Amino acid sequence: MKIVSIRDIHIGEGVPKIIVPLMGKNIEQLLVEIKTIKQVTPDIVEWRADVLEEIENLEVVKKTVSTIREALFPTPLLFTFRSHREGGNKIIEDAYYKELLESIIQTKAIDLIDVELFFPNVSEIVETAKAHDIYVVMSSHDFEKTPVKEEIIWRLRRMQELGAHIPKIAVMPKIPTDVLTLLDATYTMKSLYADRPIITMSMASTGAISRIAGQVFGSAATFGAGVEASAPGQIPAEELRKMLNVLHTT
Numbered sequence: 415m416k417i418v419s420i421r422d423i424h425i426g427e428g429v430p431k432i433i434v435p436l437m438g439k440n441i442e443q444l445l446v447e448i449k450t451i452k453q454v455t456p457d458i459v460e461w462r463a464d465v466l467e468e469i470e471n472l473e474v475v476k477k478t479v480s481t482i483r484e485a486l487f488p489t490p491l492l493f494t495f496r497s498h499r500e501g502g503n504k505i506i507e508d509a510y511y512k513e514l515l516e517s518i519i520q521t522k523a524i525d526l527i528d529v530e531l532f533f534p535n536v537s538e539i540v541e542t543a544k545a546h547d548i549y550v551v552m553s554s555h556d557f558e559k560t561p562v563k564e565e566i567i568w569r570l571r572r573m574q575e576l577g578a579h580i581p582k583i584a585v586m587p588k589i590p591t592d593v594l595t596l597l598d599a600t601y602t603m604k605s606l607y608a609d610r611p612i613i614t615m616s617m618a619s620t621g622a623i624s625r626i627a628g629q630v631f632g633s634a635a636t637f638g639a640g641v642e643a644s645a646p647g648q649i650p651a652e653e654l655r656k657m658l659n660v661l662h663t664t
């Protein structure tokens with residue numbers, strides 16, 4: 415089992431790591447948000463760059479990422495541009511998605527980068543990330559439903575084949591047993607196929623249980639809300655920490 419280590423954070427070992435999203439629309443908002451979320455001592459911070467007003471201005475994005483980096487260091491930083499088709503905030507051209515991700519990788523101001531499984535040319539972005547020692551969190555989101563167990567496992571295994579350091583999937587439950595499907599797929603993946611950490615979650619309040627049960631079923635990290643949630647069902651990071659500690663120690 416490969417552990418993903420960034421300074422003193424070891425993903426894939428011990429209690430699931432708490433990832434807190436940054437949702438500011440501009441640098442001023444982001445800096446205020448950083449001050450607040452530092453109080454909950456996140457293990458990792460995710461910058462949801464698709465929320466940034468000036469996302470189409472590459473120079474602004476690069477400047478913003480280095481400001482965030484400076485304000486947060488040594489906390490590991492995950493850069494995410496969530497595409498509109500997977501629940502994100504902005505529609506951009508595929509060519510710009512690639513250019514954006516590769517430019518941010520080249521700044522080396524981040525530790526991890528989210529790359530969507532269903533994006534064309536994902537292998538090229540993975541190669542660029544690896545060449546710059548940036549970890550790839552490959553992701554897939556289904557905001558409409560929970561795919562069947564085999565499909566969830568197929569996607570996670572495909573991410574592994576494509577060289578992701580951390581495969582990740584988020585799905586929406588329609589009924590409580592959909593949450594069981596996600597947990598079952600997670601456990602099977604973890605026990606039979608995964609040779610590296612994976613992250614899984616079932617969204618909305620029905621799925622919230624999956625956000626605290628990672629250590630039991632095999633999800634190595636969990637997203638907890640800081641100032642603003644980035645997906646439905648996220649538990650505030652402070653509460654999440656307490657819940658994980660209770661489950662870990664008993």
Ligand SMILES: O=C1C[C@@](O)(C(=O)O)C[C@@H](O)[C@@H]1O
Pocket residue numbers: 435460462494496528553555582584615617637644645646648
């Ligand atoms: O992929 C994910 C998971 C997520 O969608 C969630 O459900 O917590 C939140 C996103 O910010 C993150 O990029």
